[in-house]
Amino acid sequence: MTDQLVEKLRKDRDLSDSELKALIEDPSHDAALTQAADEVRRQWYGDKVYLRGLIEFTSYCRNDCLYCGLRAGNKHAERYRLSKDEILSCCKEGYALGYRTFVLQGGEDPYYTDDMICDIVRSIKEKYPDCAVTLSIGEKSRKSYERYYEAGADRYLLRHETADPAHYSKLHPQNMSSENRKRCLWDLKEIGYQVGAGFMVGSPYQTTDNLIADLRFLQELQPDMIGIGPFITHQDTPFRDMPGGTLELSLRMLAILRLMFPYALLPSTTALGTIDPSGRELGLQSGGNVVMPNLSPVKVREKYAIYDNKICTGEESAQCRSCLEMRIKSAGYRAVTDRGDVKRSGSAVNTED
Ligand code: 5AD
Ligand code: FES
Numbered sequence: 001m002t003d004q005l006v007e008k009l010r011k012d013r014d015l016s017d018s019e020l021k022a023l024i025e026d027p028s029h030d031a032a033l034t035q036a037a038d039e040v041r042r043q044w045y046g047d048k049v050y051l052r053g054l055i056e057f058t059s060y061c062r063n064d065c066l067y068c069g070l071r072a073g074n075k076h077a078e079r080y081r082l083s084k085d086e087i088l089s090c091c092k093e094g095y096a097l098g099y100r101t102f103v104l105q106g107g108e109d110p111y112y113t114d115d116m117i118c119d120i121v122r123s124i125k126e127k128y129p130d131c132a133v134t135l136s137i138g139e140k141s142r143k144s145y146e147r148y149y150e151a152g153a154d155r156y157l158l159r160h161e162t163a164d165p166a167h168y169s170k171l172h173p174q175n176m177s178s179e180n181r182k183r184c185l186w187d188l189k190e191i192g193y194q195v196g197a198g199f200m201v202g203s204p205y206q207t208t209d210n211l212i213a214d215l216r217f218l219q220e221l222q223p224d225m226i227g228i229g230p231f232i233t234h235q236d237t238p239f240r241d242m243p244g245g246t247l248e249l250s251l252r253m254l255a256i257l258r259l260m261f262p263y264a265l266l267p268s269t270t271a272l273g274t275i276d277p278s279g280r281e282l283g284l285q286s287g288g289n290v291v292m293p294n295l296s297p298v299k300v301r302e303k304y305a306i307y308d309n310k311i312c313t314g315e316e317s318a319q320c321r322s323c324l325e326m327r328i329k330s331a332g333y334r335a336v337t338d339r340g341d342v343k344r345s346g347s348a349v350n351t352e353d
Pocket of ligand 2: 061062063064065068070071072107108138
């Protein structure tokens with residue numbers, strides 16, 4: 001039996017607020033939603049899953065987001081920084097393994113000046129001109145974003161976290177604002193980056209209306225990438241006793257995103273894999289088409305603890321390409337190593353390339 005709401009969302013890439021609310025709150029649409037999301041991802045991207053080599057290069061952060069284990073106020077967190085040489089050797093290893101995108105992610109760490117970031121980006125692009133460099137280093141001035149772009153950065157990930165200013169202020173300290181977060185995203189887009197936004201599913205105090213506001217904001221921004229994953233508690237944060245986001249709602253939101261943004265690059269995130277052993281595969285089957293395995297040196301991995309029980313070895317490891325490929329294959333897809341830039345128009349894919 002066809003599901004009217006799901007078919008409407010597939011066709012129009014949009015629904016009214018009350019229709020979205022029904023889809024978000026009523027699990028009876030899930031089977032149809034997942035199936036439609038998978039059909040649409042196959043129309044646009046075939047069975048390809050893009051791999052991004054993630055380099056978590058600093059666990060220092062000047063911010064104090066209430067949900068995050070790396071928050072400055074967490075005195076139990078072990079901190080580390082990678083040197084330029086260490087970052088380059090992660091890239092070297094990643095390149096040999098077939099990775100063609102490197103994601104440099106870190107807390108907001110003033111130790112790395114704009115000059116240093118530009119120097120690192122330039123060096124990676126010089127050594128690996130066929131690779132994309134993605135930065136994910138938080139809120140900066142427009143000038144800084146321009147400088148990184150000129151140095152060769154191609155993409156930037158900055159989750160908006162929640163589009164509702166009142167909800168935002170419950171998750172962040174007073175010196176941070178939803179307004180500045182959005183300003184950053186608009187700046188990044190205007191400068192020419194491929195931009196990734198996103199939010200946590202089931203973050204403390206989140207309502208269905210908040211999720212709808214997130215979808216509306218994404219419709220305005222039209223990002224190339226959208227990263228979502230369940231909120232997971234971290235014992236050394238003020239949200240230690242809050243309930244976490246569920247697998248069901250995370251997969252449902254992923255499928256809704258695929259139907260609203262058929263062209264988008266949607267990672268099946270580590271957080272999904274953390275709350276369920278099959279989370280990563282289920283994410284791919286609900287519309288996800290990107291995985292970002294960890295290329296960071298094994299010795300620092302467990303220190304990048306944004307939430308409890310974060311996977312840091314085993315199947316998460318970028319070094320074990322064959323395990324990763326097997327898992328992707330078992331889910332019904334194919335890991336590919338090209339840069340995987342966003343497909344903005346046309347829906348026919350050549351699945352042989
Ligand atoms: N649970 C899940 N995701 C989290 N993030 C930060 N803390 C947590 C947590 N406790 C997400 C945020 C951030 C991204 C890097 O990780 O959305 O943008
Ligand atoms: Fe580091 Fe939020 S705690 S950006």
